[in-house]
Amino acid sequence: MAGLYIHIPFCRTRCIYCDFCSSTLGDDAQARYADALCNEMDARRDYCHTRRMETLYIGGGTPSLLNDTLLERILCHARRVFDFPVDAEVTVEANPDDINPARMRRWKEVLGINRLSMGVQSFQEAELRWMNRRHTGRQAREAVRSAYEAGLENISIDLIYGLPGSDIHSWSDTLRQALALPVCHLSAYCLSVEPRTPLGKMCATKKTVLPDEEVSEAQYRLLVEATSKAGFVHYEISNFARPTYHARHNAAYWDGTPYLGLGAGAHSFDGHTRRANTDNVQTYINADGHPPFTTETLSDSERANETVFTALRTAKGLDLRRFRKQFGDDALRYILQQAARHLATHRLVREGDTLRLSKEGVFVSDSIVADLMDVD
Ligand code: SF4
Structure with missing residues (x-):
């Protein structure tokens, strides 16, 4: 068993807390990136000693920022190079403002995507603006509904707690809105402050103060309680799913299953050694399928x-x-x-x-x- 991860390092704007590998390069760079990705698939097809891939996860960045022609090209090439079972889990991460009903139907029927992971983060407008998210709470609700109505019923959303200015009431309202939607998986993380991000600088200069630990602990307790009441299984510290809807791709990371990660900043694991591709998007594009990388063999x-x-x-x-x-x-x-x-x-x-x-x-x-x- 192995899994395939493809990283799409493009975002329209940057969220203040984010230190993922991502850039705001435009259409031309995105097309060249897709070429480099397809070449990397060819070059590293035997990395996991099998071409059989149980899951495919396209993450980012914002994969939904790519136009469907590029997305289709990447998916078709992956299916030519690797061998996926008919019931393979195929997940794509999306931002709510990239979603519309026609696109979701196309993703399901033409592109064969069967799982959507949506970066919602909060349903509180002030929190969304503070994070520099591109969407509103209403757009997120509409995006989930339109994906569901298009037949993409395996929908996961991401939320963040421990946000400055948040309290148990705002978090309770976010959870209430999330659980009222037709979602079957929820990932929720406590805001973490990375030094290199705008948030890191705001915290260092005391422009922003994080809530006390007791607040985020109470928010986590509420999360566990509310998801359980709604029928979700708490199957990993930060992950909750309706029965049978746990993320198969992520479960493989937790099990030590080999995986192949393609794209800038992507990590791979062959069972013994970890490998990390360069996280410089331009360097990745220029390397055209043979990116510089580092390896680490664990004792x-x-x-x-x-x-x-x-x-x-x-x-x-x-x-x-x-x-x-x-x-x-x-x-x-x-x-x-x-x-x-x-x-x-x-x-x-x-x-x-x-x-x-x-x-x-x-x-x-x-x-x-x-x-x-x-x-x-
Ligand atoms: S959309 Fe995601 S990857 Fe892009 S800047 Fe925001 S958190 Fe980072």
């Missing part, structure tokens, strides 16, 4: 730590038998020793060969995971 202890980190974030938890097979008796002994006090306080639960966070443990996951991650 056993780094892989063990990463396994603990990703597995404990999921509802499936850490498979202790598999962990022992991969990393040995000493590593397992260390984990169980570190887990003991969290098991005693019922923040971790052990069921047979599985170790997972309890319902309460989810709220203090960072400190528990950090305690268990020092395997060396």
Whole structure:
């Protein structure tokens, strides 16, 4: 099993918190980028030692900013080069203001896209303006409805909590509006401040002050409660899905499944070594399918730590038998020793060969995971 990720590093404008690989280059650069992507597909088709790809995820940036001719070209080339099963999950990220009913019908019927991941972030107009998002709450609601009515019923939306000026009431209203829509997956992240972004500078100069930790903790608790009441399964710390609608592509990252990442700034993993393409969009375009990259081979202890980190974030938890097979008796002994006090306080639960966070443990996951991650 493997997954294919394609990065589209273009946005019309930049959100103040964003440090993803993305630029505001226009049509000409986008067309040349698509050429480079197709060439990279040809050059790296055997990276995962199989051309069979279970999932395809086109992320960004803003993939919906590409015109449909370019999008179709990329998708068709991917289908020629790789082998996708008929039920492959094909996700495209979109911004609400790029969506209209005719386009959604075309995406589903002609381009074969069967999952939409929409960057909504908030339904509060003041918060959207503060983030420099291009859309309004109303546009987001209409975009979800038009995608759903076009038959794209597997819709995920992203939200951000912990925003300056937000409180439990504004967040509650955002959640209420989100859960009233026909969405079957929700990803919600606490705002993080990256130093290189405009937000990073605003925080450094005290022009912006983040809410107290108690506010974002209360918002997270409300998120868990509201999604559960609405019938969503909390299957990963930041991800909630209606039964059977968990993101198959992301689940593969958490499982350690190999994946091929194409495009500027894209990461790949062949089972042992990680690779990161240059995140300079112009350099990527000029390299025409053979971009500069860096690699990182993880030591056993780094892989063990990463396994603990990703597995404990999921509802499936850490498979202790598999962990022992991969990393040995000493590593397992260390984990169980570190887990003991969290098991005693019922923040971790052990069921047979599985170790997972309890319902309460989810709220203090960072400190528990950090305690268990020092395997060396
Ligand atoms: S749309 Fe997404 S990728 Fe583009 S600037 Fe905003 S957060 Fe970053």
